[in-house]
């Protein structure tokens with residue numbers, strides 16, 4: 001049981017966590033924090049949080065669990081604002097989509113990474129943002145990756161694990177470098193490609209016609225280009241090295257397809273498409289199984 005949960009950044013991810021924990025009866029009080037009173041008042045009206053503070057130091061005061069749910073570019077500012085204000089028994093965690101960058105931010109803000117800080121990342125979300133888009137079932141049967149460091153307290157890691165399990169998630173642990181490489185491939189590259197494709201098409205002279213005739217495949221492929229641009233700018237800058245590796249790998253493979261088309265090499269195209277189809281079919285079977 002969490003006595004006082006403090007969610008800094010009551011948007012899709014933070015709001016959904018608060019809702020899930022309240023529904024599970026896993027916390028007594030939820031204090032929200034952020035910059036905009038309008039957004040925080042909506043969170044109170046929706047029953048997501050009990051009360052709010054715009055002063056982050058006051059928001060964390062007396063909290064036994066603090067979850068930082070702001071965009072990656074705002075993490076260091078939040079750590080600076082709460083350091084020295086946290087209670088003795090506190091556990092601090094975050095939900096940022098890249099981990100090395102958040103750990104470095106914590107190191108700079110606190111002087112060294114506190115043993116009560118457990119970096120985390122829920123592998124769940126939608127292309128919507130804001131507290132109005134939050135819902136309690138977001139984490140049901142979804143993975144949450146924790147990336148504790150060798151110095152992280154086992155007790156703190158256990159409390160964060162218990163929190164996410166109470167919210168319905170399955171918790172796994174991973175080294176932060178490995179996390180950033182895996183997510184660059186499975187999430188960050190696909191978002192970059194979706195944004196890039198839609199931008200390329202939107203800049204064509206006859207783009208109205210392109211979008212008019214776009215069918216289901218276009219909608220499926222580009223859904224994630226409706227995600228929040230600020231969040232994805234921050235992710236690309238935060239996970240720069242791992243994303244660059246994947247982009248270079250992808251450009252090499254795209255050039256293979258370009259050459260196959262240029263050279264009328266149907267066999268090469270068939271080989272790539274067949275391998276891709278069977279990899280995707282295997283993945284879909286496994287994830288629906």
Ligand code: NAP
Pocket residue numbers: 008009010011012013014033034035036037039040069070071072074077078095096097098121122123124125126127128129130131228231235
């Ligand atoms: P969101 O819906 O836009 O919510 C972010 C919240 O942070 C907003 O409510 C905003 O409220 C607050 N905020 C922004 N800047 C702030 C600052 N400088 N100080 C204090 N509060 C600030 O975004 P989200 O989708 O929940 O994403 C939040 C985090 O979750 C990001 O780090 C992201 O990488 C991670 N994440 C997202 C997803 C996803 O699919 N969306 C999945 C996994 C992890 P105010 O305007 O009131 O300040």
